[in-house]
Amino acid sequence: MNVSGTHFNYYHVCKRKLWLFASGIFMEHTSDLVYEGKLIHEESYPQRAERYEELEIGGCKIDYYDPRNKIIHEIKKSDKIEFAHEWQVKYYIFVLECNEIHGVTGILEYPTLRHKNKVILTDDDRIKIQKIIIEIETIILSNSCPSKINSKICRNCSYYEFCYISESETIN
Numbered sequence: 435m436n437v438s439g440t441h442f443n444y445y446h447v448c449k450r451k452l453w454l455f456a457s458g459i460f461m462e463h464t465s466d467l468v469y470e471g472k473l474i475h476e477e478s479y480p481q482r483a484e485r486y487e488e489l490e491i492g493g494c495k496i497d498y499y500d501p502r503n504k505i506i507h508e509i510k511k512s513d514k515i516e517f518a519h520e521w522q523v524k525y526y527i528f529v530l531e532c533n534e535i536h537g538v539t540g541i542l543e544y545p546t547l548r549h550k551n552k553v554i555l556t557d558d559d560r561i562k563i564q565k566i567i568i569e570i571e572t573i574i575l576s577n578s579c580p581s582k583i584n585s586k587i588c589r590n591c592s593y594y595e596f597c598y599i600s601e602s603e604t605i606n
C-alpha cells in the first residue's frame with residue numbers, strides 16, 4: 435500500500451477523515467487539498483507554474499517542485515491546521531530521500547495570509563514518520579470507522595455533513 439501525502443495530512447487532522455478518504459468515500463470537496471492549493475497557486479503565482487515540476491513519486495503527487503533548488507512548494511489557503519500541512523511536506527521530503535533525492539526542503543505558503551513557513555526534515559521526524567506510516571496503514575485496513583472528533587475544524591471538513599448533519603447533530 436502506498437501512503438500518500440494526503441493520507442499523512444488527514445492522519446494529523448482526523449483519523450476518521452483518513453479512514454473515510456482511504457475507503458473511497460468522497461464528498462463534494464474531498465479533494466480540497468489539491469483543489470485549494472492549485473487554485474490559490476494559479477491565482478497568486480500565475481508565472482511560477484512553468485518553472486516548477488509536477489512530481490509523482492512513491493505514491494505521492496507533489497504539485498510544485500523546484501528541482502534546481504530542491505524545494506517543495508506547498509500552497510494552502512488557511513493555516514488553521516498548519517501542523518498537518520507541515521507533516522504532509524515532511525512526508526514528501528522523506529519519500530524523496532527514500533528515492534535517493536537528498537537535500538530537499540519545503541516551503542509552506544499561504545498567499546492569502548501573506549505567510550510562509552520553511553519545512554525541514556529532522557532525524558526525529560524520520561523516526562516518527564516510520565511509526566506514523568504503520569499507524570496509517572493500520573487505520574486504513576481497519577473495518578471500523580474511527581469516531582467523530584467533535585472539533586471546530588469539523589465545520590470546514592468536506593465530511594461535515596456526512597458526519598453530523600445526517601444525524602441532526604451540530605457542534606457548539
Ligand code: SF4
Nearest residue numbers: 448582583588591597
Ligand atoms: S467532520 Fe470532523 S469527525 Fe468528520 S471526518 Fe471531518 S474532521 Fe473528522
